[in-house]
Amino acid sequence: MVAQGLEKRFGDFTAVAGIDFSISRGESFGFLGPNGAGKTSTMRMVACMSPHTGGQLSVLGMDPRTSGSTIRSRIGLVPQQDSLDDELTVEDNLYLYGRYFDLPKRLIRERAVRLLEFAQLTERAKDKVEPLSGGMKRRLTIARSLISEPELLILDEPTTGLDPQARHLLWDRLYRLKSQGVTLVITTHYMDEAEQLCDRLVVMDKGRIVAEGSPRALIEQHSTREVVELRFGLDQQHQGATAIADLAERIEVLPDRVLLYVHDGDAAVAEVHRRGLLPESSLVRRSTLEDVFLRLTGRSLVD
Amino acid sequence: MTDQLLESGARPQPTVGWPGWLRVTSVYAHTYRRTWRSSMSASFLFPVLYLAAMGVGLGSLIDHHAGGIDGVRYLDFLAPGLLAGTVLQIAVAEATYPVVGAVKWTRVYWAMLASPLGTDDLVLGFLVWIAVRMAMVSAIFLGVMAAFGTVRSPLGLLVVPVSMIAGVAFAAPVASYAVLSTNDQGFAAINRFIVVPLFLFSTTFFPLHQLPVGLRVVAQLTPLFHGVNLTRALCLGQIAPLQNAADLLYLVVLAGASTLSCAASFKKRLVQ
Ligand SMILES: Nc1ncnc2c1ncn2[C@@H]1O[C@H](COP(=O)(O)OP(=O)(O)OP(=O)(O)O)[C@@H](O)[C@H]1O
Numbered sequence: 001m002v003a004q005g006l007e008k009r010f011g012d013f014t015a016v017a018g019i020d021f022s023i024s025r026g027e028s029f030g031f032l033g034p035n036g037a038g039k040t041s042t043m044r045m046v047a048c049m050s051p052h053t054g055g056q057l058s059v060l061g062m063d064p065r066t067s068g069s070t071i072r073s074r075i076g077l078v079p080q081q082d083s084l085d086d087e088l089t090v091e092d093n094l095y096l097y098g099r100y101f102d103l104p105k106r107l108i109r110e111r112a113v114r115l116l117e118f119a120q121l122t123e124r125a126k127d128k129v130e131p132l133s134g135g136m137k138r139r140l141t142i143a144r145s146l147i148s149e150p151e152l153l154i155l156d157e158p159t160t161g162l163d164p165q166a167r168h169l170l171w172d173r174l175y176r177l178k179s180q181g182v183t184l185v186i187t188t189h190y191m192d193e194a195e196q197l198c199d200r201l202v203v204m205d206k207g208r209i210v211a212e213g214s215p216r217a218l219i220e221q222h223s224t225r226e227v228v229e230l231r232f233g234l235d236q237q238h239q240g241a242t243a244i245a246d247l248a249e250r251i252e253v254l255p256d257r258v259l260l261y262v263h264d265g266d267a268a269v270a271e272v273h274r275r276g277l278l279p280e281s282s283l284v285r286r287s288t289l290e291d292v293f294l295r296l297t298g299r300s301l302v303d
Numbered sequence: 304m305t306d307q308l309l310e311s312g313a314r315p316q317p318t319v320g321w322p323g324w325l326r327v328t329s330v331y332a333h334t335y336r337r338t339w340r341s342s343m344s345a346s347f348l349f350p351v352l353y354l355a356a357m358g359v360g361l362g363s364l365i366d367h368h369a370g371g372i373d374g375v376r377y378l379d380f381l382a383p384g385l386l387a388g389t390v391l392q393i394a395v396a397e398a399t400y401p402v403v404g405a406v407k408w409t410r411v412y413w414a415m416l417a418s419p420l421g422t423d424d425l426v427l428g429f430l431v432w433i434a435v436r437m438a439m440v441s442a443i444f445l446g447v448m449a450a451f452g453t454v455r456s457p458l459g460l461l462v463v464p465v466s467m468i469a470g471v472a473f474a475a476p477v478a479s480y481a482v483l484s485t486n487d488q489g490f491a492a493i494n495r496f497i498v499v500p501l502f503l504f505s506t507t508f509f510p511l512h513q514l515p516v517g518l519r520v521v522a523q524l525t526p527l528f529h530g531v532n533l534t535r536a537l538c539l540g541q542i543a544p545l546q547n548a549a550d551l552l553y554l555v556v557l558a559g560a561s562t563l564s565c566a567a568s569f570k571k572r573l574v575q
């Protein structure tokens with residue numbers, strides 16, 4: 001999949017403002033970004049459901065403008081918002097989705113058995129969808145997207161609303177799909193999810209790509225090895241911070257704590273104490289993708 | 304456990320070979336199985352009750368005092384009108400809430416569009432389903448009419464295909480409005496200001512010459528008038544070739560034109 005200068009406008013509003021990326025077969029690729037960054041708009045273009053308004057896009061080597069239907073027959077989509085028929089049973093939702101793809105009835109029924117097990121919904125097969133919990137519906141949506149055995153699976157915030165057990169289960173299942181050669185494209189707000197699942201990822205903000213690379217490389221590039229979190233007393237963060245500003249490559253003062261971005265966290269804490277400062281608490285941790293994310297896209301809410 | 308979810312990799316998927324619209328129609332049919340019992344019994348009960356109360360009860364009064372309408376018993380006059388009016392009501396109902404629901408509530412249309420299906424398949428599949436539903440509704444209605452002895456000609460069987468065309472002509476314009484609407488507030492207005500007046504004044508219950516001259520012209524411009532006219536002519540076996548050809552042409556043209564407008568609306572709303 002290759003995008004060059006890919007753009008999406010809705011009237012005067014530009015949701016995706018010219019992005020470049022290329023994803024190879026078998027890879028698992030992530031899109032990170034705050035609310036409104038343009039992730040869903042991008043996914044919908046890649047899934048050939050929404051025509052791009054500028055730039056170039058090729059999916060599975062084909063042009064979505066001319067071969068949308070063929071491309072869609074070979075990809076699976078887990079949309080951000082579930083689109084299940086609440087009045088029908090779990091089983092029927094799978095069956096009808098298979099029929100959209102013109103799959104033979106027998107084949108769908110066979111696959112449905114495996115997919116229900118995959119989603120741990122076998123006992124609910126004959127129940128209506130409506131009373132299922134949000135997480136169960138999400139699992140059903142994911143199972144459904146696999147009914148056509150897609151080569152490329154697009155997941156728009158697949159684990160939002162899932163409990164930790166279900167998230168880990170899903171990660172495991174996605175990992176298996178990947179090892180079977182399925183290309184995964186994932187958007188997420190969860191940094192641990194991106195670190196777990198993505199070979200490579202891009203960070204989007206306001207319709208643009210602001211960083212790209214493997215999770216490790218992004219951390220190395222945009223953050224330090226470790227982060228020290230210090231809490232001084234109420235309203236004393238600024239005073240504390242000025243006294244130790246020289247200790248860190250970068251320092252961030254938040255209302256409730258001070259973050260020091262450093263190479264060696266323990267050494268930094270020792271130095272803080274040596275200077276006679278007594279923070280209420282101090283914590284040394286490794287840098288995560290979350291630090292990169294916040295650095296690149298800011299801490300304030302965009303909308 | 305499920306080790307091989309994708310056993311086939313990139314191998315081409317086996318398919319049945321049905322065109323997209325037919326898959327959509329079959330999905331509607333599958334979904335309908337959930338409610339067919341209540342839906343069918345309503346299609347049966349409505350004509351039985353109406354024909355008994357208005358046709359037989361009111362009819363005997365009218366026949367006694369006015370000698371029927373244009374030379375036929377009131378029951379024979381009324382029944383085809385009611386049939387066409389029922390087709391209108393059901394076609395419009397199927398084209399309002401279910402359509403906006405599939406866009407906004409269940410989001411089923413979006414699920415369909417993530418598959419190889421396109422908006423044209425959705426429109427065509429939906430309208431074919433409407434035609435199938437109207438065939439069922441009109442066939443049941445005709446059966447009830449036959450039991451009341453009001454199908455006076457074998458031509459009456461042609462009411463089934465006519466109802467299919469009329470159903471599409473009623474449903475398609477409404478669906479092309481519904482798919483674009485952001486809520487269901489307009490639907491009550493459609494019922495109040497379009498469906499009910501048409502149902503009452505399109506010569507369903509009384510002949511055209513009972514209306515004041517001005518309203519006669521208006522009535523003749525409405526689709527239900529032509530549906531009623533054609534249905535009545537076929538049931539009574541009293542064909543007025545020119546007039547009835549015009550009725551049919553009106554319905555076919557409306558069905559065709561509004562199918563195109565429906566396709567444009569679906570595309571506008573669902574491909575963004
Ligand atoms: N159909 C549409 N018409 C007009 N504007 C739209 C439409 N769809 C999306 N937008 C706008 O495009 C921008 C990007 O939206 P998008 O859904 O792609 O963001 P996102 O990154 O997926 O956000 P989130 O994390 O909240 O899901 C938003 O400002 C949104 O309001």
Ligand SMILES: [Mg+2]
Binds near residue numbers: 080156
């Ligand atoms: Mg989104």
